[in-house]
Amino acid sequence: MKIGELSKKSGCSIQTVRFYEKQHLFKACNRTEGNYRIYDASSLSTLRFIKQCRSLGLTIIEIKQLLDTKMNPDRSCTSVNNLIHQHMTDVTKRIEELNELKQTLTDMALACSDNRKVKECGVLQMLEK
Amino acid sequence: MKIGELSKKSGCSIQTVRFYEKQHLFKACNRTEGNYRIYDASSLSTLRFIKQCRSLGLTIIEIKQLLDTKMNPDRSCTSVNNLIHQHMTDVTKRIEELNELKQTLTDMALACSDNRKVKECGVLQMLEK
DNA sequence: GTAAACTCTATACCTAGTATAGAGTCAACA
DNA sequence: TGTTGACTCTATACTAGGTATAGAGTTTAC
Ligand SMILES: [Zn+2]
Ligand SMILES: [Zn+2]
Ligand SMILES: [Zn+2]
Ligand SMILES: [Zn+2]
Numbered sequence: 001m002k003i004g005e006l007s008k009k010s011g012c013s014i015q016t017v018r019f020y021e022k023q024h025l026f027k028a029c030n031r032t033e034g035n036y037r038i039y040d041a042s043s044l045s046t047l048r049f050i051k052q053c054r055s056l057g058l059t060i061i062e063i064k065q066l067l068d069t070k071m072n073p074d075r076s077c078t079s080v081n082n083l084i085h086q087h088m089t090d091v092t093k094r095i096e097e098l099n100e101l102k103q104t105l106t107d108m109a110l111a112c113s114d115n116r117k118v119k120e121c122g123v124l125q126m127l128e129k
Numbered sequence: 130m131k132i133g134e135l136s137k138k139s140g141c142s143i144q145t146v147r148f149y150e151k152q153h154l155f156k157a158c159n160r161t162e163g164n165y166r167i168y169d170a171s172s173l174s175t176l177r178f179i180k181q182c183r184s185l186g187l188t189i190i191e192i193k194q195l196l197d198t199k200m201n202p203d204r205s206c207t208s209v210n211n212l213i214h215q216h217m218t219d220v221t222k223r224i225e226e227l228n229e230l231k232q233t234l235t236d237m238a239l240a241c242s243d244n245r246k247v248k249e250c251g252v253l254q255m256l257e258k
Numbered sequence: 259g260t261a262a263a264c265t266c267t268a269t270a271c272c273t274a275g276t277a278t279a280g281a282g283t284c285a286a287c288a
Numbered sequence: 289t290g291t292t293g294a295c296t297c298t299a300t301a302c303t304a305g306g307t308a309t310a311g312a313g314t315t316t317a318c
Contacts, residue, residue, distance in 0.1 A: 004295065014296085019275060034283045036296060045257070052256050056230065060274075066253070073248035080252050081241050088234045091227055098224045101185060105217045112210050119202035123209050124195070127181050128174070133264065143265085148306060163314045165265060189305075 006039045010047040017047065023060055025050060025067070057087065135168045139176040146176065152189055154179060154196070186216065 007014045020026045026046065030038045046067070053063045062083060069080055111122030118124065136143045149155040155175065159167045175196070182192045191212060198209055240251030247253065 002296075013276080015276060016274085018297095023274090032283090034296080035298095036283075049256055052258070054274085056234065066256070069247055070253060073246065075247050077241065077245050077247045077250035077253065078243055080247070080250050081238070081243060084234055084238050084252050088231065088238060091231045091234060095224060095227045095231065098220055098227070102217060102220050102224065105185065105213055105220060109210070109213050109217060112206065114207055114210060116206050117202065118198055118204050118206045118209070121206035121209050123213050124199060124206065127178055127195070129181070131265075142307080144307060145305085147266095152305090161314090163265080164267095165314075183305085 001039050001044075003037050003039070006044060006047065009044055010051060012047060012051060020047075020050065020060075023064075025060055025064055057091070058083075130168050130173075132166050132168070135173060135176065138173055139180060141176060141180060149176075149179065149189075154189055154193055186220070187212075 001009075003014050003017055007017055010017070012020075017026070021028060026043070029043060032038055049067075050063055053066060058066070066080060066083070069075070069077070108123050108126050111126050113122075116122070130138075132143050132146055136146055139146070141149075146155070150157060155172070158172060161167055178196075179192055182195060187195070195209060195212070198204070198206070237252050237255050240255050242251075245251070
């Protein structure tokens with residue numbers, strides 16, 4: 001299968017597939033005589049794995065580590081579990097930050113009403129502080 | 130005051146101050162004979178305003194709009210209020226996304242325990258799907 | 259006079275892609 | 289056989305909001 005088909009089946013854009021290859025997330029695949037990339041089913045499943053990881057917010061480096069880990073099926077999976085755990089911590093922290101931010105924005109919105117002039121704007125006054 | 134002092138008083142790094150100037154967020158200031166930037170108290174308050182906006186997640190372009198708006202004290206502040214309201218919507222949406230993500234990560238963490246091998250890892254198995 | 263501290267510009271780098279330009283490849287159709 | 293259209297190739301620039309240098313010049317203190 002050529003890159004266009006892989007792109008459609010995986011849901012990653014063609015450029016993204018090439019970008020992943022450049023980042024060594026994807027090993028370089030075979031080429032046709034005309035220099036076209038040729039993929040097989042395993043490329044597709046790797047790409048889907050990568051996509052799933054990205055949707056969780058894992059970085060390319062972290063995904064690389066996961067892919068490396070998968071190469072050694074008999075080792076301990078502790079590093080995988082730790083990685084997910086660490087991410088949960090990060091996401092939780094980010095949610096807390098955003099909740100605080102939301103509260104600030106709410107207070108700010110309440111500090112002004114429509115039909116005011118800029119010099120009386122409650123939002124701008126809060127931003128000055 | 131020179132850029133180092135402004136940096137310390139505002140909490141923005143020296144590079145960031147120069148970066149803001151380059152982005153026209155900050156108008157170019159006066160220079161000494163030796164070509165050093167010289168700031169006054171109003172520069173500091175503008176910079177603090179910018180920092181406050183950035184901490185709310187406003188983009189540089191949006192901050193530029195706010196600073197422009199502040200130049201016309203007698204106009205309506207509706208655009209300011211709208212901007213904050215739009216941000217609240219965005220932040221709320223982002224929080225929801227992250228909460229879903231957190232749930233997924235939680236399920237994933239529960240799918241595996243320590244002392245398993247990579248080939249039995251519940252996390253990796255979930256990522257395959 | 260000189261050393262330390264400060265500042266200057268310009269440039270490269272970061273993440274995770276996206277969007278071109280310009281060239282080459284391949285299949286189908288007339 | 290020629291040509292059109294769809295596809296692919298590489299290389300490069302761009303995004304946002306900075307951060308981190310290199311190499312040079314300036315100022316201040318001793
Ligand atoms: Zn992570
Ligand atoms: Zn207002
Ligand atoms: Zn916004
Ligand atoms: Zn596991």
